[in-house]
Amino acid sequence: xxxxxxxxxxxxxxxxxxxxxxxxxxxxxxxxxxxxxxxxxxxxxxxxxxxxxxxxxxxxxxxxxxxxxxxxxxxxxxxxxxxxxxxxxxxxxxxxxxxxxxxxxxxxxxxxxxxxxxxxxxxxxxxxxxxxxxxxxxxxxxxxxxxxxxxxxxxxxxxxxxxxxxxxxxxxxxxxxxxxxxxxxxxxxxxxxxxxxxxxxxxxxxxxxxxxxxxxxxxxxxxxxxxxxxxxxxxxxxxxxxxxxxxxxxxxxxxxxxxxxxxxxxxxxxxxxxxx
Numbered sequence: 368x369x370x371x372x373x374x375x376x377x378x379x380x381x382x383x384x385x386x387x388x389x390x391x392x393x394x395x396x397x398x399x400x401x402x403x404x405x406x407x408x409x410x411x412x413x414x415x416x417x418x419x420x421x422x423x424x425x426x427x428x429x430x431x432x433x434x435x436x437x438x439x440x441x442x443x444x445x446x447x448x449x450x451x452x453x454x455x456x457x458x459x460x461x462x463x464x465x466x467x468x469x470x471x472x473x474x475x476x477x478x479x480x481x482x483x484x485x486x487x488x489x490x491x492x493x494x495x496x497x498x499x500x501x502x503x504x505x506x507x508x509x510x511x512x513x514x515x516x517x518x519x520x521x522x523x524x525x526x527x528x529x530x531x532x533x534x535x536x537x538x539x540x541x542x543x544x545x546x547x548x549x550x551x552x553x554x555x556x557x558x559x560x561x562x563x564x565x566x567x568x569x570x571x572x573x574x575x576x577x578x579x580x581x582x583x584x585x586x587x588x589x590x591x592x593x594x595x596x597x598x599x600x601x602x603x604x605x606x607x608x609x610x611x612x613x614x615x616x617x618x619x620x621x622x623x624x625x626x627x628x629x630x631x632x633x634x635x636x637x638x639x640x641x642x643x
Contacts, residue, residue, distance in 0.1 A: 371591045373582060374428050375400045375438045376421065378409040380522050380612060381515065381553030382440030385463070387622035388575035389438065389582055390603070393596045396586075398603045398624070401428055401633065405609035408515050409443040410486035421448040422455050424608070424633070434458060436585050438578060440552045442487045459585040465493065465550035466572045468500040473570045474546040477504045480539040480568070482561075483550030485510040507542040511535045518553045523613040527557060533564050540565065549573040556622075606633045 373396050375386045386400050403409075403424055409417045421444050425437055437452070438461045439445045445462035453460050465487065470479045479501060487493060488510030497506050514535065521527050539547065547568050549555055555573045562571065586596055603624050605615070611629055619625060 368591070368594070371396045371435045371586050371589075371596060372433045373398050373436050373438065374425065374434045375440050376403070376425060376428075376444070377401075377439075377441040377552060378403050378444065379407045379515065379519050379553065380404075380615070380618070381518065381551060381556065382438075383618070383622050383624065384555040384573070385438060385440035385552050385575045385578050386603075387624060388579040390623050392576075392579040392583055393586070395596050399428065399432075399434075399606070400603065400624075401425075401606045401608075403608045404519075404612070405607075407519070407609070408484070409441060410484040410512075410515070414447045417444055418448045418451050422452050425452060426455065427633075428606075429456070429458075435589060435591070436461060436582050438582060439463065440578070442551050443484060446487070446490050446492055459589070461578055461581050461585065463552060463574045463578055465496065465548050466574050466577070467493075467496040467506070467548060470546045470548045470570070470572050471501040471504050473572070474504060474544075475569065476543065476545050478542055478544045478546070479504050479506045480542065480544035480547040481506055481508045481550050482514075482536075482539075482547055482554055483508065483510050484515060485512050487550050505542060507538050507544055509535060509538055515551060515553045518556055519612065521557065522615065522618050527560055529560065529564070532560070536561075536564055539568070544568060546570040546572065604628045608633045 375382050379402055386398060390398055403420055406412060406420055436459050440463060442463055449462045465481055488508045517527055545568060555575060
């Protein structure tokens with residue numbers, strides 16, 4: 368049986384944290400990453416535009432090669448595009464939401480920090496998650512407008528502005544949170560820095576491993592057994608709708624995605640450079 372084909376979609380490089388989790392759990396899959404960085408960040412865009420671009424780009428990707436599961440590795444996109452994308456395609460679609468439920472179960476003092484984008488912090492679905500799963504907790508929300516840009520620049524080789532980042536995290540210190548939910552797929556990329564700036568936080572939660580487990584489950588439902596998801600030589604392709612970020616080759620190695628074929632300017636150009 369052929370190896371499963373997984374498409375991971377995000378507006379930038381943040382979803383590489385999710386792709387790395389999927390790669391570790393499903394090493395035999397053919398993994399393709401598509402970043403709509405020409406429209407980055409999605410949090411600054413109208414919902415109608417985000418939805419239209421996501422649906423269009425996923426449909427384009429399917430014309431290039433088969434796709435068995437689509438993973439929308441972007442919190443902002445997941446909140447607006449999942450219904451329309453599931454209507455437009457006949458394959459399983461996995462989205463990502465802030466991990467409020469597991470955070471409420473882990474927190475020892477009932478004080479949870481949510482680090483997200485401004486768009487995620489403002490959405491009604493977040494209030495629903497808090498009301499349903501963390502009604503007895505204090506949930507301190509930080510939605511910083513520049514953090515995803517800092518991370519994109521850091522992946523390209525710039526330094527993180529740690530003084531500004533520390534200032535942005537001050538509400539978590541003041542609230543004495545013991546658990547922080549990383550509500551954007553970019554944020555696990557700088558987890559070591561976040562831990563250094565918030566040494567009193569006991570639990571750090573992101574959705575990458577849960578998304579990978581859900582993907583394994585959906586592939587099993589579609590008939591892909593362990594021999595197809597756990598063995599074989601995986602091929603990763605990384606596509607960008609805009610310019611290929613500086614330094615991305617080295618960063619792919621860090622997140623466990625070596626030997627990827629990097630392709631820029633989706634879908635107009637097919638020129639590529641082989642890494643590894």
